[in-house]
Amino acid sequence: MSMSHSAEQCEPNLVPILDMVFQLITFFMLVINFKAVDVDKNLVLPVVGAADPSDQGDQGDLLVLNVRSDGSVQVRGAIQPSIDLFLRGESRAVAVLRDVKPDQPLPVTAVLRVDRKVAFETLMKIVDTCKANRFSKIDFVVVRKKDDINP
Amino acid sequence: MIRRSRRHKRKHSEAEVTLNMAAMLDMAFQLLAFFILTFRASPIEAQISLRLPDSPQATTSSSVQIDSGPVDPMDDLNFPLPIDLYSLPNGELDKIVIGSRVMKSDDPVETMQMYRQEMVSLFEKPIFDSVVIRVGKELYYEPLMQVVDLCTKQKAKDGSPMTKISIIPLK
Structure with a gap:
Protein backbone atom coordinates (compact mmCIF):
# COMPACT_ATOMS: atom_id res chain seq x y z
CA MET A 1 0.00 0.00 0.00
CA SER A 2 2.71 2.45 0.94
CA MET A 3 4.72 1.46 -2.15
CA SER A 4 1.92 2.36 -4.49
CA HIS A 5 1.46 5.63 -2.66
CA SER A 6 5.12 6.60 -3.21
CA ALA A 7 4.92 5.62 -6.89
CA GLU A 8 1.92 7.86 -7.29
CA GLN A 9 3.89 10.76 -5.86
CA CYS A 10 6.83 10.30 -8.25
CA GLU A 11 4.73 10.38 -11.38
CA PRO A 12 5.69 13.43 -13.45
CA ASN A 13 3.00 15.90 -14.41
CA LEU A 14 2.65 15.52 -18.18
CA VAL A 15 -0.07 18.09 -18.64
CA PRO A 16 2.20 21.14 -19.23
CA ILE A 17 4.39 19.32 -21.73
CA LEU A 18 1.32 18.02 -23.53
CA ASP A 19 -0.05 21.53 -23.59
CA MET A 20 3.15 22.86 -25.10
CA VAL A 21 3.31 20.09 -27.68
CA PHE A 22 -0.25 20.76 -28.77
CA GLN A 23 0.55 24.44 -29.15
CA LEU A 24 3.50 23.56 -31.37
CA ILE A 25 1.33 21.23 -33.42
CA THR A 26 -1.25 23.97 -33.82
CA PHE A 27 1.46 26.34 -35.04
CA PHE A 28 2.78 23.91 -37.64
CA MET A 29 -0.72 23.03 -38.81
CA LEU A 30 -1.48 26.69 -39.34
CA VAL A 31 1.67 27.43 -41.31
CA ILE A 32 1.56 24.30 -43.45
CA ASN A 33 1.05 25.09 -47.11
CA PHE A 34 -1.69 23.03 -48.68
CA LYS A 35 -1.09 24.58 -52.12
CA ALA A 36 2.17 22.70 -52.53
CA VAL A 37 0.83 20.84 -55.56
CA ASP A 38 0.26 24.08 -57.45
CA VAL A 39 3.66 25.50 -56.64
CA ASP A 40 6.89 24.34 -58.23
CA LYS A 41 9.46 24.76 -55.47
CA ASN A 42 12.36 24.39 -57.88
CA LEU A 43 11.69 27.73 -59.51
CA VAL A 44 13.96 30.63 -58.69
CA LEU A 45 11.64 33.60 -58.63
CA PRO A 46 12.92 37.11 -59.33
CA MET B 1 -9.81 6.17 12.17
CA ILE B 2 -13.03 6.14 10.22
CA ARG B 3 -12.25 9.59 8.82
CA ARG B 4 -8.78 8.46 7.68
CA SER B 5 -10.17 5.43 5.86
CA ARG B 6 -12.73 7.60 4.07
CA ARG B 7 -10.03 10.00 2.91
CA HIS B 8 -7.96 7.13 1.72
CA LYS B 9 -10.93 5.67 -0.10
CA ARG B 10 -11.53 8.98 -1.92
CA LYS B 11 -7.87 9.22 -2.89
CA HIS B 12 -7.93 5.73 -4.25
CA SER B 13 -11.00 6.37 -6.35
CA GLU B 14 -9.39 9.61 -7.76
CA ALA B 15 -6.28 7.69 -8.76
CA GLU B 16 -8.39 5.26 -10.73
CA VAL B 17 -9.89 7.90 -13.03
CA THR B 18 -6.56 9.60 -13.80
CA LEU B 19 -5.87 9.52 -17.52
CA ASN B 20 -2.68 8.03 -18.84
CA MET B 21 -1.02 10.96 -20.57
CA ALA B 22 1.94 9.00 -21.84
CA ALA B 23 0.14 7.55 -24.85
CA MET B 24 -1.34 10.89 -25.78
CA LEU B 25 2.03 12.57 -25.41
CA ASP B 26 3.59 9.91 -27.58
CA MET B 27 1.08 10.56 -30.34
CA ALA B 28 1.46 14.32 -29.98
CA PHE B 29 5.23 14.05 -30.31
CA GLN B 30 4.85 11.97 -33.44
CA LEU B 31 2.60 14.60 -34.96
CA LEU B 32 5.04 17.28 -33.92
CA ALA B 33 7.94 15.40 -35.47
CA PHE B 34 5.99 15.07 -38.74
CA PHE B 35 5.22 18.76 -38.92
CA ILE B 36 8.77 19.77 -38.04
CA LEU B 37 10.26 17.47 -40.67
CA THR B 38 7.85 18.56 -43.42
CA PHE B 39 8.04 22.26 -42.55
CA ARG B 40 9.76 24.35 -45.16
CA ALA B 41 9.79 28.09 -44.70
CA SER B 42 8.85 29.66 -48.01
CA PRO B 43 10.12 33.09 -49.07
CA ILE B 44 7.77 36.03 -48.88
CA GLU B 45 6.05 36.10 -52.24
CA ALA B 46 4.37 39.10 -53.78
CA GLN B 47 2.31 39.67 -56.87
CA ILE B 48 2.45 42.30 -59.56
CA SER B 49 -0.83 42.56 -61.41
CA LEU B 50 -0.57 43.85 -64.95
CA ARG B 51 -3.08 44.36 -67.70
CA LEU B 52 -1.18 44.15 -70.93
CA PRO B 53 -2.39 46.11 -73.98
CA ASP B 54 -4.63 44.23 -76.42
CA SER B 55 -2.78 45.42 -79.48
CA PRO B 56 0.80 46.44 -78.87
CA GLN B 57 1.65 49.79 -80.33
CA ALA B 58 5.21 50.77 -81.01
CA THR B 59 6.10 54.14 -79.62
CA THR B 60 9.01 55.91 -81.19
CA SER B 61 11.47 57.22 -78.70
CA SER B 62 12.45 60.01 -81.09
CA SER B 63 9.44 61.98 -79.96
CA VAL B 64 10.66 62.07 -76.39
CA GLN B 65 13.75 63.91 -75.34
CA ILE B 66 14.74 63.61 -71.73
CA ASP B 67 17.90 65.22 -70.50
CA SER B 68 19.83 64.18 -67.47
CA GLY B 69 19.52 67.66 -66.03
CA PRO B 70 16.68 69.01 -63.92
CA VAL B 71 13.22 68.39 -65.28
CA ASP B 72 11.59 71.42 -66.82
CA PRO B 73 7.90 72.13 -66.26
CA MET B 74 6.21 70.03 -68.96
CA ASP B 75 2.70 69.84 -67.60
CA ASP B 76 1.06 69.69 -71.00
CA LEU B 77 2.88 66.58 -72.06
CA ASN B 78 0.58 63.67 -72.80
CA PHE B 79 2.77 60.83 -73.94
CA PRO B 80 4.12 57.76 -72.23
CA LEU B 81 7.58 57.47 -70.80
CA PRO B 82 9.50 55.05 -73.04
CA ILE B 83 11.96 52.73 -71.34
CA ASP B 84 14.07 50.47 -73.54
CA LEU B 85 15.71 47.39 -72.05
CA TYR B 86 18.52 45.89 -74.09
CA SER B 87 19.83 42.44 -73.35
CA LEU B 88 23.11 40.67 -73.85
CA PRO B 89 23.03 37.42 -75.87
CA ASN B 90 23.11 35.45 -72.59
CA GLY B 91 19.93 37.18 -71.38
CA GLU B 92 21.54 39.52 -68.84
CA LEU B 93 20.68 43.19 -68.83
CA ASP B 94 22.93 45.19 -71.15
CA LYS B 95 21.62 48.72 -70.89
CA ILE B 96 18.54 50.76 -70.13
CA VAL B 97 17.62 53.69 -72.33
CA ILE B 98 15.14 56.34 -71.28
CA GLY B 99 14.78 58.85 -74.10
CA SER B 100 18.32 60.01 -74.83
CA ARG B 101 19.66 58.91 -71.45
CA VAL B 102 21.63 55.67 -71.54
CA MET B 103 22.30 53.69 -68.37
CA LYS B 104 24.95 51.09 -68.96
CA SER B 105 27.53 49.40 -66.80
CA ASP B 106 29.49 46.16 -66.79
CA ASP B 107 27.58 45.18 -63.69
CA PRO B 108 23.81 44.77 -64.23
CA VAL B 109 23.25 45.62 -60.57
CA GLU B 110 24.94 48.98 -61.11
CA THR B 111 22.88 49.55 -64.25
CA MET B 112 19.74 48.96 -62.22
CA GLN B 113 20.98 51.39 -59.59
CA MET B 114 21.51 54.05 -62.25
CA TYR B 115 18.02 53.38 -63.57
CA ARG B 116 16.59 53.76 -60.12
CA GLN B 117 18.28 57.12 -59.61
CA GLU B 118 17.07 58.27 -63.02
CA MET B 119 13.49 57.30 -62.21
CA VAL B 120 13.63 59.11 -58.89
CA SER B 121 14.77 62.32 -60.60
CA LEU B 122 12.28 61.89 -63.48
CA PHE B 123 9.30 61.40 -61.23
CA GLU B 124 10.26 64.07 -58.75
CA LYS B 125 7.51 66.00 -60.44
CA PRO B 126 5.07 63.55 -62.05
CA ILE B 127 4.56 64.46 -65.72
CA PHE B 128 3.81 61.08 -67.27
CA ASP B 129 0.54 59.20 -67.30
CA SER B 130 1.87 55.93 -68.59
CA VAL B 131 5.04 53.98 -69.27
CA VAL B 132 5.95 51.91 -72.30
CA ILE B 133 8.66 49.35 -71.66
CA ARG B 134 10.27 47.91 -74.77
CA VAL B 135 12.15 44.76 -74.01
CA GLY B 136 14.83 42.81 -75.86
CA LYS B 137 13.63 39.33 -76.76
CA GLU B 138 16.36 37.51 -74.89
CA LEU B 139 16.20 39.52 -71.68
CA TYR B 140 15.68 37.54 -68.50
CA TYR B 141 12.46 37.90 -66.58
CA GLU B 142 14.14 39.19 -63.41
CA PRO B 143 15.52 42.53 -64.66
CA LEU B 144 12.24 43.14 -66.45
CA MET B 145 10.26 42.70 -63.26
CA GLN B 146 12.68 44.91 -61.34
CA VAL B 147 12.10 47.67 -63.88
CA VAL B 148 8.33 47.14 -63.80
CA ASP B 149 8.31 47.10 -60.01
CA LEU B 150 10.08 50.46 -59.87
CA CYS B 151 7.60 51.89 -62.38
CA THR B 152 4.66 50.81 -60.23
CA LYS B 153 6.11 52.77 -57.32
CA GLN B 154 5.98 56.05 -59.26
CA LYS B 155 3.12 58.52 -59.34
CA ALA B 156 1.19 59.46 -62.46
CA LYS B 157 0.43 63.04 -63.41
CA ASP B 158 -2.79 63.09 -61.38
CA GLY B 159 -1.00 61.82 -58.28
CA SER B 160 -2.38 58.30 -58.47
CA PRO B 161 -0.03 55.32 -58.55
CA MET B 162 1.40 54.50 -61.96
CA THR B 163 -0.73 51.67 -63.30
CA LYS B 164 -0.62 52.13 -67.06
CA ILE B 165 2.43 50.15 -68.01
CA SER B 166 2.73 48.58 -71.44
CA ILE B 167 5.32 45.94 -72.18
CA ILE B 168 6.17 45.34 -75.81
CA PRO B 169 9.05 43.67 -77.63
CA LEU B 170 11.93 45.86 -78.69
CA LYS B 171 12.37 45.99 -82.43
Whole structure:
Protein backbone atom coordinates (compact mmCIF):
# COMPACT_ATOMS: atom_id res chain seq x y z
CA MET A 1 0.00 0.00 0.00
CA SER A 2 2.71 2.45 0.94
CA MET A 3 4.72 1.46 -2.15
CA SER A 4 1.92 2.36 -4.49
CA HIS A 5 1.46 5.63 -2.66
CA SER A 6 5.12 6.60 -3.21
CA ALA A 7 4.92 5.62 -6.89
CA GLU A 8 1.92 7.86 -7.29
CA GLN A 9 3.89 10.76 -5.86
CA CYS A 10 6.83 10.30 -8.25
CA GLU A 11 4.73 10.38 -11.38
CA PRO A 12 5.69 13.43 -13.45
CA ASN A 13 3.00 15.90 -14.41
CA LEU A 14 2.65 15.52 -18.18
CA VAL A 15 -0.07 18.09 -18.64
CA PRO A 16 2.20 21.14 -19.23
CA ILE A 17 4.39 19.32 -21.73
CA LEU A 18 1.32 18.02 -23.53
CA ASP A 19 -0.05 21.53 -23.59
CA MET A 20 3.15 22.86 -25.10
CA VAL A 21 3.31 20.09 -27.68
CA PHE A 22 -0.25 20.76 -28.77
CA GLN A 23 0.55 24.44 -29.15
CA LEU A 24 3.50 23.56 -31.37
CA ILE A 25 1.33 21.23 -33.42
CA THR A 26 -1.25 23.97 -33.82
CA PHE A 27 1.46 26.34 -35.04
CA PHE A 28 2.78 23.91 -37.64
CA MET A 29 -0.72 23.03 -38.81
CA LEU A 30 -1.48 26.69 -39.34
CA VAL A 31 1.67 27.43 -41.31
CA ILE A 32 1.56 24.30 -43.45
CA ASN A 33 1.05 25.09 -47.11
CA PHE A 34 -1.69 23.03 -48.68
CA LYS A 35 -1.09 24.58 -52.12
CA ALA A 36 2.17 22.70 -52.53
CA VAL A 37 0.83 20.84 -55.56
CA ASP A 38 0.26 24.08 -57.45
CA VAL A 39 3.66 25.50 -56.64
CA ASP A 40 6.89 24.34 -58.23
CA LYS A 41 9.46 24.76 -55.47
CA ASN A 42 12.36 24.39 -57.88
CA LEU A 43 11.69 27.73 -59.51
CA VAL A 44 13.96 30.63 -58.69
CA LEU A 45 11.64 33.60 -58.63
CA PRO A 46 12.92 37.11 -59.33
CA VAL A 47 13.65 39.31 -56.35
CA VAL A 48 12.22 42.80 -56.56
CA GLY A 49 12.08 45.78 -54.26
CA ALA A 50 8.76 45.92 -52.51
CA ALA A 51 5.89 44.59 -54.58
CA ASP A 52 2.49 44.28 -52.99
CA PRO A 53 2.13 41.19 -50.87
CA SER A 54 -0.06 38.43 -52.22
CA ASP A 55 -3.65 39.39 -51.60
CA GLN A 56 -5.94 36.76 -52.97
CA GLY A 57 -9.11 38.22 -51.54
CA ASP A 58 -10.94 39.42 -54.64
CA GLN A 59 -9.12 37.56 -57.40
CA GLY A 60 -11.64 34.79 -57.79
CA ASP A 61 -10.22 31.44 -58.73
CA LEU A 62 -6.52 31.12 -59.40
CA LEU A 63 -4.77 29.14 -62.08
CA VAL A 64 -1.12 28.83 -61.16
CA LEU A 65 1.27 28.38 -64.09
CA ASN A 66 4.86 27.54 -63.20
CA VAL A 67 7.22 28.50 -66.03
CA ARG A 68 10.60 26.84 -65.77
CA SER A 69 13.85 28.26 -67.09
CA ASP A 70 13.72 25.91 -70.11
CA GLY A 71 10.30 27.31 -71.05
CA SER A 72 8.26 24.29 -69.99
CA VAL A 73 5.08 24.99 -68.06
CA GLN A 74 4.02 23.02 -65.02
CA VAL A 75 0.42 23.14 -63.89
CA ARG A 76 -0.96 21.22 -60.89
CA GLY A 77 2.20 19.21 -60.56
CA ALA A 78 2.39 18.05 -64.17
CA ILE A 79 4.36 19.42 -67.11
CA GLN A 80 1.99 20.45 -69.88
CA PRO A 81 3.20 19.41 -73.36
CA SER A 82 1.05 22.11 -74.94
CA ILE A 83 0.07 25.08 -72.84
CA ASP A 84 -2.28 26.30 -75.55
CA LEU A 85 -4.21 23.04 -75.54
CA PHE A 86 -4.34 22.99 -71.76
CA LEU A 87 -5.57 26.58 -71.47
CA ARG A 88 -8.16 26.00 -74.17
CA GLY A 89 -9.58 23.10 -72.19
CA GLU A 90 -9.52 25.08 -68.95
CA SER A 91 -11.17 28.04 -70.62
CA ARG A 92 -14.01 25.92 -71.98
CA ALA A 93 -14.51 24.19 -68.65
CA VAL A 94 -14.63 27.45 -66.70
CA ALA A 95 -16.95 29.06 -69.24
CA VAL A 96 -19.40 26.17 -68.98
CA LEU A 97 -19.22 25.85 -65.20
CA ARG A 98 -19.53 29.58 -64.54
CA ASP A 99 -21.87 30.31 -67.42
CA VAL A 100 -19.57 32.95 -68.90
CA LYS A 101 -20.57 34.48 -72.22
CA PRO A 102 -18.11 34.21 -75.13
CA ASP A 103 -17.34 37.93 -75.13
CA GLN A 104 -16.69 38.14 -71.39
CA PRO A 105 -13.37 37.51 -69.66
CA LEU A 106 -13.13 34.49 -67.41
CA PRO A 107 -13.40 35.07 -63.65
CA VAL A 108 -10.08 33.34 -63.14
CA THR A 109 -6.71 34.94 -62.50
CA ALA A 110 -3.75 33.32 -64.20
CA VAL A 111 -0.91 33.47 -61.71
CA LEU A 112 2.43 33.23 -63.48
CA ARG A 113 5.28 31.92 -61.38
CA VAL A 114 8.14 32.43 -63.75
CA ASP A 115 11.75 31.44 -63.22
CA ARG A 116 14.08 34.44 -63.17
CA LYS A 117 15.97 33.15 -66.21
CA VAL A 118 13.04 32.79 -68.56
CA ALA A 119 13.53 34.87 -71.70
CA PHE A 120 11.11 37.68 -72.40
CA GLU A 121 10.09 36.12 -75.71
CA THR A 122 9.03 32.89 -73.98
CA LEU A 123 7.12 34.83 -71.35
CA MET A 124 5.24 36.87 -73.93
CA LYS A 125 4.22 33.73 -75.81
CA ILE A 126 2.67 32.34 -72.63
CA VAL A 127 0.98 35.65 -71.84
CA ASP A 128 -0.40 35.83 -75.37
CA THR A 129 -1.68 32.27 -75.05
CA CYS A 130 -3.42 33.21 -71.79
CA LYS A 131 -5.02 36.22 -73.42
CA ALA A 132 -6.07 34.23 -76.47
CA ASN A 133 -7.88 31.83 -74.15
CA ARG A 134 -9.69 34.65 -72.31
CA PHE A 135 -7.53 34.67 -69.20
CA SER A 136 -7.29 38.45 -69.08
CA LYS A 137 -6.31 38.78 -65.43
CA ILE A 138 -2.66 37.95 -65.13
CA ASP A 139 -0.53 38.19 -62.01
CA PHE A 140 3.23 37.81 -61.86
CA VAL A 141 4.68 36.32 -58.72
CA VAL A 142 7.96 37.66 -57.41
CA VAL A 143 9.90 37.31 -54.21
CA ARG A 144 9.54 40.29 -52.02
CA LYS A 145 12.51 41.98 -50.49
CA LYS A 146 12.09 44.50 -47.72
CA ASP A 147 15.00 46.72 -48.64
CA ASP A 148 15.46 48.11 -52.11
CA ILE A 149 16.42 46.38 -55.36
CA ASN A 150 20.11 46.77 -54.75
CA PRO A 151 21.15 46.87 -51.14
CA MET B 1 -9.81 6.17 12.17
CA ILE B 2 -13.03 6.14 10.22
CA ARG B 3 -12.25 9.59 8.82
CA ARG B 4 -8.78 8.46 7.68
CA SER B 5 -10.17 5.43 5.86
CA ARG B 6 -12.73 7.60 4.07
CA ARG B 7 -10.03 10.00 2.91
CA HIS B 8 -7.96 7.13 1.72
CA LYS B 9 -10.93 5.67 -0.10
CA ARG B 10 -11.53 8.98 -1.92
CA LYS B 11 -7.87 9.22 -2.89
CA HIS B 12 -7.93 5.73 -4.25
CA SER B 13 -11.00 6.37 -6.35
CA GLU B 14 -9.39 9.61 -7.76
CA ALA B 15 -6.28 7.69 -8.76
CA GLU B 16 -8.39 5.26 -10.73
CA VAL B 17 -9.89 7.90 -13.03
CA THR B 18 -6.56 9.60 -13.80
CA LEU B 19 -5.87 9.52 -17.52
CA ASN B 20 -2.68 8.03 -18.84
CA MET B 21 -1.02 10.96 -20.57
CA ALA B 22 1.94 9.00 -21.84
CA ALA B 23 0.14 7.55 -24.85
CA MET B 24 -1.34 10.89 -25.78
CA LEU B 25 2.03 12.57 -25.41
CA ASP B 26 3.59 9.91 -27.58
CA MET B 27 1.08 10.56 -30.34
CA ALA B 28 1.46 14.32 -29.98
CA PHE B 29 5.23 14.05 -30.31
CA GLN B 30 4.85 11.97 -33.44
CA LEU B 31 2.60 14.60 -34.96
CA LEU B 32 5.04 17.28 -33.92
CA ALA B 33 7.94 15.40 -35.47
CA PHE B 34 5.99 15.07 -38.74
CA PHE B 35 5.22 18.76 -38.92
CA ILE B 36 8.77 19.77 -38.04
CA LEU B 37 10.26 17.47 -40.67
CA THR B 38 7.85 18.56 -43.42
CA PHE B 39 8.04 22.26 -42.55
CA ARG B 40 9.76 24.35 -45.16
CA ALA B 41 9.79 28.09 -44.70
CA SER B 42 8.85 29.66 -48.01
CA PRO B 43 10.12 33.09 -49.07
CA ILE B 44 7.77 36.03 -48.88
CA GLU B 45 6.05 36.10 -52.24
CA ALA B 46 4.37 39.10 -53.78
CA GLN B 47 2.31 39.67 -56.87
CA ILE B 48 2.45 42.30 -59.56
CA SER B 49 -0.83 42.56 -61.41
CA LEU B 50 -0.57 43.85 -64.95
CA ARG B 51 -3.08 44.36 -67.70
CA LEU B 52 -1.18 44.15 -70.93
CA PRO B 53 -2.39 46.11 -73.98
CA ASP B 54 -4.63 44.23 -76.42
CA SER B 55 -2.78 45.42 -79.48
CA PRO B 56 0.80 46.44 -78.87
CA GLN B 57 1.65 49.79 -80.33
CA ALA B 58 5.21 50.77 -81.01
CA THR B 59 6.10 54.14 -79.62
CA THR B 60 9.01 55.91 -81.19
CA SER B 61 11.47 57.22 -78.70
CA SER B 62 12.45 60.01 -81.09
CA SER B 63 9.44 61.98 -79.96
CA VAL B 64 10.66 62.07 -76.39
CA GLN B 65 13.75 63.91 -75.34
CA ILE B 66 14.74 63.61 -71.73
CA ASP B 67 17.90 65.22 -70.50
CA SER B 68 19.83 64.18 -67.47
CA GLY B 69 19.52 67.66 -66.03
CA PRO B 70 16.68 69.01 -63.92
CA VAL B 71 13.22 68.39 -65.28
CA ASP B 72 11.59 71.42 -66.82
CA PRO B 73 7.90 72.13 -66.26
CA MET B 74 6.21 70.03 -68.96
CA ASP B 75 2.70 69.84 -67.60
CA ASP B 76 1.06 69.69 -71.00
CA LEU B 77 2.88 66.58 -72.06
CA ASN B 78 0.58 63.67 -72.80
CA PHE B 79 2.77 60.83 -73.94
CA PRO B 80 4.12 57.76 -72.23
CA LEU B 81 7.58 57.47 -70.80
CA PRO B 82 9.50 55.05 -73.04
CA ILE B 83 11.96 52.73 -71.34
CA ASP B 84 14.07 50.47 -73.54
CA LEU B 85 15.71 47.39 -72.05
CA TYR B 86 18.52 45.89 -74.09
CA SER B 87 19.83 42.44 -73.35
CA LEU B 88 23.11 40.67 -73.85
CA PRO B 89 23.03 37.42 -75.87
CA ASN B 90 23.11 35.45 -72.59
CA GLY B 91 19.93 37.18 -71.38
CA GLU B 92 21.54 39.52 -68.84
CA LEU B 93 20.68 43.19 -68.83
CA ASP B 94 22.93 45.19 -71.15
CA LYS B 95 21.62 48.72 -70.89
CA ILE B 96 18.54 50.76 -70.13
CA VAL B 97 17.62 53.69 -72.33
CA ILE B 98 15.14 56.34 -71.28
CA GLY B 99 14.78 58.85 -74.10
CA SER B 100 18.32 60.01 -74.83
CA ARG B 101 19.66 58.91 -71.45
CA VAL B 102 21.63 55.67 -71.54
CA MET B 103 22.30 53.69 -68.37
CA LYS B 104 24.95 51.09 -68.96
CA SER B 105 27.53 49.40 -66.80
CA ASP B 106 29.49 46.16 -66.79
CA ASP B 107 27.58 45.18 -63.69
CA PRO B 108 23.81 44.77 -64.23
CA VAL B 109 23.25 45.62 -60.57
CA GLU B 110 24.94 48.98 -61.11
CA THR B 111 22.88 49.55 -64.25
CA MET B 112 19.74 48.96 -62.22
CA GLN B 113 20.98 51.39 -59.59
CA MET B 114 21.51 54.05 -62.25
CA TYR B 115 18.02 53.38 -63.57
CA ARG B 116 16.59 53.76 -60.12
CA GLN B 117 18.28 57.12 -59.61
CA GLU B 118 17.07 58.27 -63.02
CA MET B 119 13.49 57.30 -62.21
CA VAL B 120 13.63 59.11 -58.89
CA SER B 121 14.77 62.32 -60.60
CA LEU B 122 12.28 61.89 -63.48
CA PHE B 123 9.30 61.40 -61.23
CA GLU B 124 10.26 64.07 -58.75
CA LYS B 125 7.51 66.00 -60.44
CA PRO B 126 5.07 63.55 -62.05
CA ILE B 127 4.56 64.46 -65.72
CA PHE B 128 3.81 61.08 -67.27
CA ASP B 129 0.54 59.20 -67.30
CA SER B 130 1.87 55.93 -68.59
CA VAL B 131 5.04 53.98 -69.27
CA VAL B 132 5.95 51.91 -72.30
CA ILE B 133 8.66 49.35 -71.66
CA ARG B 134 10.27 47.91 -74.77
CA VAL B 135 12.15 44.76 -74.01
CA GLY B 136 14.83 42.81 -75.86
CA LYS B 137 13.63 39.33 -76.76
CA GLU B 138 16.36 37.51 -74.89
CA LEU B 139 16.20 39.52 -71.68
CA TYR B 140 15.68 37.54 -68.50
CA TYR B 141 12.46 37.90 -66.58
CA GLU B 142 14.14 39.19 -63.41
CA PRO B 143 15.52 42.53 -64.66
CA LEU B 144 12.24 43.14 -66.45
CA MET B 145 10.26 42.70 -63.26
CA GLN B 146 12.68 44.91 -61.34
CA VAL B 147 12.10 47.67 -63.88
CA VAL B 148 8.33 47.14 -63.80
CA ASP B 149 8.31 47.10 -60.01
CA LEU B 150 10.08 50.46 -59.87
CA CYS B 151 7.60 51.89 -62.38
CA THR B 152 4.66 50.81 -60.23
CA LYS B 153 6.11 52.77 -57.32
CA GLN B 154 5.98 56.05 -59.26
CA LYS B 155 3.12 58.52 -59.34
CA ALA B 156 1.19 59.46 -62.46
CA LYS B 157 0.43 63.04 -63.41
CA ASP B 158 -2.79 63.09 -61.38
CA GLY B 159 -1.00 61.82 -58.28
CA SER B 160 -2.38 58.30 -58.47
CA PRO B 161 -0.03 55.32 -58.55
CA MET B 162 1.40 54.50 -61.96
CA THR B 163 -0.73 51.67 -63.30
CA LYS B 164 -0.62 52.13 -67.06
CA ILE B 165 2.43 50.15 -68.01
CA SER B 166 2.73 48.58 -71.44
CA ILE B 167 5.32 45.94 -72.18
CA ILE B 168 6.17 45.34 -75.81
CA PRO B 169 9.05 43.67 -77.63
CA LEU B 170 11.93 45.86 -78.69
CA LYS B 171 12.37 45.99 -82.43
